[in-house]
Amino acid sequence: HGMMVRDEYIKTADAADISNVLSELFSLEEPPKAILAANDIVLVEVLKYMKEHDMTIPDKAAVIGIDEVPFAGFFTPPITTIVQPAAEMARKAGSLLLRQIQEKDGGEKRIHRYKPALLARQSG
Secondary structure: OOOOOOHHHOOOOOHHHHHHHHHHHHHOOOOOOEEEEOOHHHHHHHHHHHHHOOOOOOOOOEEEEEOOOOOOOOOOOOOEEEEOOHHHHHHHHHHHHHHHHHHOOOOOOOOOOOOOEEEOOOOO
């Protein structure tokens, strides 16, 4: 989509350090306009940080979570999420594990991709 990747916006942190990372991000000369939370733990920490700092969503920053957490639809504003086919992924993981146990070798290494769905709400 012609968007530049800003390396200074890409962060990884333990849950206990997310608040510090967000402080760094929002202190940048050009703070991010959106946060993509890679999982539900990160999403909770992002939402807590934004609430504690009186940052409105999506005015201060849009927020999107990966995984459909139970509260996403009734949070204010409702949080946009990327829904993964968790049951299908779990079935595949189970069958691969059983095959690996039965064959007693590592089996062929492959990447399995699943199509996610965007559940657009008002946070982004």
